[in-house]
Amino acid sequence: MxxxxxxxxxxxxxxxxxxxxxxYAFPALGIELDNLEGQSCCPSWGTMPSVDVVGxxxxxxxxxxxxxxxxxxxxxVCGSCYxxxxxxxxxxDTNSEIKASVNEILKEIGREYKGTSKVRLAHYYLYHELGPxxxxxxxxxxxxxxxxxLQPGCHTLWPSKVYYDKEEDPFHPKVLxxxxxxxxxxxxxxxxxxxxxxxGAMRSTDMxxxxxxxxxxxxxxxxxxxxxxxxTGCSSCLIQFDTAQEFLRNGKKINFQIxxxxxxxxxxxxxxxxxxxxxxxxxxDVGPVVNRILAG
Amino acid sequence: MSNVQVxxxxxxxxxxxxxxxDEIKELGGEELLxxxxxxxxxxxxxxxxxxxxxxxxxxxxxxLLGLRDALLDDSSIWACQxxxxxxxxxxxxxxxxxxxxxxxxxxxxxxxxxTLSIEGLKSLYDxxxxxxxxxxxxxxxxxxxxxxxxxxxxxxxxxxxxQAVIRQTALADLGIIPMDESDVTETCEV
Numbered sequence: 001m002x003x004x005x006x007x008x009x010x011x012x013x014x015x016x017x018x019x020x021x022x023x024y025a026f027p028a029l030g031i032e033l034d035n036l037e038g039q040s041c042c043p044s045w046g047t048m049p050s051v052d053v054v055g056x057x058x059x060x061x062x063x064x065x066x067x068x069x070x071x072x073x074x075x076x077v078c079g080s081c082y083x084x085x086x087x088x089x090x091x092x093d094t095n096s097e098i099k100a101s102v103n104e105i106l107k108e109i110g111r112e113y114k115g116t117s118k119v120r121l122a123h124y125y126l127y128h129e130l131g132p133x134x135x136x137x138x139x140x141x142x143x144x145x146x147x148x149x150l151q152p153g154c155h156t157l158w159p160s161k162v163y164y165d166k167e168e169d170p171f172h173p174k175v176l177x178x179x180x181x182x183x184x185x186x187x188x189x190x191x192x193x194x195x196x197x198x199x200g201a202m203r204s205t206d207m208x209x210x211x212x213x214x215x216x217x218x219x220x221x222x223x224x225x226x227x228x229x230x231x232t233g234c235s236s237c238l239i240q241f242d243t244a245q246e247f248l249r250n251g252k253k254i255n256f257q258i259x260x261x262x263x264x265x266x267x268x269x270x271x272x273x274x275x276x277x278x279x280x281x282x283x284x285d286v287g288p289v290v291n292r293i294l295a296g
Numbered sequence: 297m298s299n300v301q302v303x304x305x306x307x308x309x310x311x312x313x314x315x316x317x318d319e320i321k322e323l324g325g326e327e328l329l330x331x332x333x334x335x336x337x338x339x340x341x342x343x344x345x346x347x348x349x350x351x352x353x354x355x356x357x358x359x360l361l362g363l364r365d366a367l368l369d370d371s372s373i374w375a376c377q378x379x380x381x382x383x384x385x386x387x388x389x390x391x392x393x394x395x396x397x398x399x400x401x402x403x404x405x406x407x408x409x410x411t412l413s414i415e416g417l418k419s420l421y422d423x424x425x426x427x428x429x430x431x432x433x434x435x436x437x438x439x440x441x442x443x444x445x446x447x448x449x450x451x452x453x454x455x456x457x458x459q460a461v462i463r464q465t466a467l468a469d470l471g472i473i474p475m476d477e478s479d480v481t482e483t484c485e486v
Contacts, residue, residue, distance in 0.1 A: 007445050007446075007447070009425040009426060009427035009428065010427055012425070012432065012436070012445040012447065013425070013427065013428060013429040013432035013435070013436075013445075014427070014429060014432070014435075016432070016435060016436045016439050016441050016445075017439045019436075019439075019441060019445070020439050020440060020441060023441075035446035036446070037446045037447075037450075037451060037454070038446075038447065038448060038451045038453070038454030038457070039446070039447050039448070039454075040420070040424035040425065040447060040448045040454070040455075040458045041420050041424060041425045041426045041427070043420055043426055044416070044426045044427065045376075045378040045397075046374070046410075046412065046413045046416055046426070047413065047416045047417050047420050047426045048417075048420070048462075048465070048467065049378070049397055050397060050400040050401065050404060050409070050413060051401060051404055051417070051465070051466055051467050051470070051472075052323075052401060052465055052466035052467065053323075053324045054465065054466070055462070055465030055466050055467055058461050058464070058465060059420075059458065059461060059462065059465075062457065062458060062461055080378075083378065083380070105461055105464045105465070106461065108460055108461075108464065109457045109460050109461060111457075154342075154377060154378075154379030154380070154381070155378075155379065155380075157384075158379060158380035158381050158383060158384040159380040159383040159384050159393075160384060170384060195342065195345070196342035196345075196377055196379055198342070198346065198377075200377050200378070201374060201375055201376055201377055201378065202342070202343070202346060202375045202376075202377050204374075204375075204410070204412050205371050205372075205374045205375035205410070206346075206348070206371070206375060209346040209347055209348065209375070210346065212346055212347070213342060213345060213346050216345070274440075276439070277439045277440050278439075280438065280439050281435065281438075281439065
């Protein structure tokens with residue numbers, strides 16, 4: 001099995017330890033990664049999508065064509081990349097005028113968007129293509145005895161019509177829960193499970209309001225689950241939960257800290273990855289919980 | 297909305313811009329007039345929980361009333377997370393998210409866009425990445441990765457290709473960012 005790894009911006013430049021986690025975990029599970037060399041930004045929401053539909057799709061389409069030429073699906077760990085690429089694909093696949101306009105633009109660089117590659121989120125890809133049971137068999141460490149709270153991420157779920165990997169009910173997501181349970185974790189439910197973390201455009205526009213949202217989620221997690229670890233399904237959520245806690249503590253909005261990792265980081269640890277390479281850039285201390293995972 | 301209207305909370309509908317509806321429909325909000333203001337989108341919107349003045353339902357309402365200046369003067373449309381909860385729950389398939397995006401497209405055509413978006417667009421053109429951290433090479437090396445990812449930043453031919461694509465889009469027609477040769481030195485966190 002082989003897939004194209006769409007690494008995007010935040011994972012490349014902000015949390016390359018997450019990039020390393022993907023680069024370790026996929027091959028460890030027998031899946032080869034192609035680098036989709038020459039890929040660009042998805043593009044993210046505040047840029048091309050906010051300017052023009054055809055321009056957004058054209059930049060996305062160039063990325064799609066890199067995977068199409070190789071006959072590969074695209075896998076990413078970033079919700080924004082997943083959402084933007086899936087939406088641009090949906091627009092081109094369902095609107096022949098948009099597709100024709102995009103291909104007119106791509107003609108100048110000798111490319112053509114055909115629509116033959118799927119866009120997948122890493123843990124959904126593993127869930128559907130390998131399944132939790134096969135992943136269990138490959139584990140060197142487990143999360144037995146650890147309680148986790150989940151942050152699935154908005155773009156994992158909505159709009160469900162644009163995604164290849166759909167949740168049975170996107171307002172009651174199960175995939176990330178089942179994947180964490182496959183690693184041995186106890187997954188606690190909390191009221192604000194599907195609330196937004198406030199990262200992205202909201203944080204860029206008004207940091208205080210953005211942090212109010214993540215504060216609400218953290219308090220709900222703490223009071224209802226009291227987790228040893230927060231596990232996210234999105235790189236942006238990872239960055240928000242990881243970096244906001246210090247601000248909130250300094251502002252006396254919370255009086256605790258909870259370590260945060262992306263699911264692919266937890267999986268990589270369980271498969272035997274080097275802890276510094278796959279979790280070494282966390283701002284909120286993950287040391288003790290990583291010790292527990294590696295002892296499990 | 298004039299300052300008097302803002303102060304009194306009274307909206308003079310005769311001052312509304314009736315052309316705004318058509319503009320939104322042309323820029324991607326085709327289903328705007330299907331909205332019945334049921335507020336199901338608002339019930340699902342994180343902007344409501346965070347306390348922004350204009351969220352999906354109110355943006356649509358303001359567009360229908362032609363309140364162009366009120367929307368352009370407020371930063372709320374730029375805080376939309378593109379999370380698409382609204383799209384999922386809308387019973388009329390209005391696609392409220394796309395209407396907020398269309399309102400951003402109107403704003404951009406009036407150069408009423410946030411500095412961060414301009415920087416993101418410039419960074420996208422110059423590096424291929426809207427979010428770009430110039431000092432990330434050492435961070436990447438620290439975790440055992442090559443200093444540049446396998447993207448446009450490590451591949452000049454691919455970057456030129458991307459730039460050729462962008463130069464054919466509305467972004468070039470609007471002239472929001474310079475599209476000449478430049479060095480990749482800036483950091484941008486959109």
